[in-house]
Amino acid sequence: MSYYKIENLEQYFKHYNKSIREPRKFWSKIASENFTWYQECEKVMEFDMSEAKIKWFVDAKVNIVKNCIDRHLARKGDKTAIIFEPNNPNEEAQHISYNDLYISVSKMSNVLREQGIKKGDRVCIYLPMIPELAISVLACARIGAIHSVVFAGFSASAVEARINDSACKMVITSDGGYRGEKTIDLKGIIDEALTNCPSVEKVLVAKRTNAEINMKEGRDQWLQPLVDEASDNSVAEIMDAEDPLFILYTSGSTGKPKGMVHTTAGYMVYTAYTFKNVFSYEENDVFWCTADIGWITGHSYILYGPLLNGATTVMFEGIPSYPDFSRFWEIIEKHKVTQFYTAPTAVRALAKEKLEYVLKFPLKSLKVIGSVGEPINEEAWHWYNDHVGGKRCPLVDTWWQTETGGILISALAFITPTKPTYASLPLPGIQPILMNEKRNEIEGNQIEGSLCIKFPWPGIARTIWGDHQRYKETYFTAFPGKYFTGDGALRDEVGYYRITGRVDDVVIVSGHNLGTAPIEDAINEHPAVAESAIVGFPHDVKGKALYGFVILKESGEYRDRTNLAKEINQHISDHIGPIAKLDKIQFVSGLPKTRSGKIMRRILRKIAEGDYSNFGDTSTLLNPEIVDEIKEGRL
């Protein structure tokens, strides 16, 4: 019996039980039957959760790109691997076949080698959603270089911090990027970032907007001439199962971003398996995930998961509102998309517009629709299900994280009955548990608690780049020996999970994880600011928006508060990126703090929400009087 594809609900339970009783047998069979290995593993797994040490497919040898591309060539070399849909609908879409992709990636990998990149070197990729982005990622993986894709909406100082954290040797960027009607000066941002990045030796620049840019002699080169010259014969590097594949940064509870490290074999097996089962991908389907490859969703479900399954995957450069609000639906129609995977924030934004935008298109090609990034509220769920899915496509609400590599809790299309706002059941291999405040597991159903996972799965991140101690402390110490997700969840009467949101200092704005600490650090650097605290509050499109409480320095120099608020937002935009701007800023004379000096954010959250009903226990506050002041001054 093969475990790779689950065919029905009964089989799901069977596979699930097998994966829990005999995880090693379960995953080794999947790994061995569905991938090409230079050498299979000696031992399926090894772990010590209290030390946060996890290994999968120990001593196996593999190259993920051989599995994404080379092994498909004999049977489907002419099949489209990537459909590139440009920002401007009048520019022709590109259909990149598996043969084309093989050649482009091979050439690019030789360019990297010629420029001195070797196995284990870090390469920062700061590109818009153009084919060069996919090709660069895969070229790194082909030669064993560790890619660190930085979302091309991050500011110079955010890129700089990420480049320096992992000492990248090279940056791959472009002369610019298109975003709706705007163009973005990516090379200018890189130039600014690189004034302070000693590790970077080379910058390769793809052409996209033909903008005038500076090329620094000895450092910067145009990519295309190098690719034209390069050979398309590139031997893939033989990688150890646990060699790092990539680093991807995510926000944390301190100002420093966490470079999550994913390794080769476990990530490969897990993304391929989850892609196949959650979306029920069949040959000839056209899969479209609207995320950016700068986020984990793009890594796992635009590139690796689909390509590992020999699928056709759509890569869209633009935004849902350009040239108008029907762009997504037009693209589905144009490319006959069968699986569509997007974020609740996009659904809510589109649901606000006239219904004609979506009703104009029959969307008959669609078979499955998916949601990811944050909890999907009931209203958005129904709008998406009724108007996009036509009430006939299963809506899979997929819960997972940068750290988990792939989807952990989700319905499987056509198999698991869906329930609005519920991610539903864990995938095989995943053992979710809910913990109470006393740090004990709460058993049974109809309960709510902090969501932990009690046994490793192949796709889990292995460490934080350069800081294993932080990895251990962030994920494995709150509930010793368990992986703590940072999310709260409830389990209903039949065992379905509903994710209720973050229980830590991360706010999800339009599907982007924003740690409050780095934003506070950025605000506090403004010369007028003494201290600040950020919380999330409900927003009908973004899900959550940011509310900042700011204490000014005494000097009194800054009397024009409207301007000051603008300056603070500009400061955030420069330090982190426009996504982290505050929707509301309230100037206060103090913040509610405990005797140990911790800001009591739960009170600020309630004030930001306009809910003064129950502040809970405030007896540990050092300055309870401040609560009334803030409440009365609420904007």
Ligand code: 6R9
């Ligand atoms: C894949 C991704 C992770 C956080 C996660 C949770 C939230 C993601 C969700 C969801 C409810 C879903 N989240 N999917 N919450 N339902 N279907 O988004 O990774 O950017 O690291 O964010 O996103 O709070 O902890 P990442």
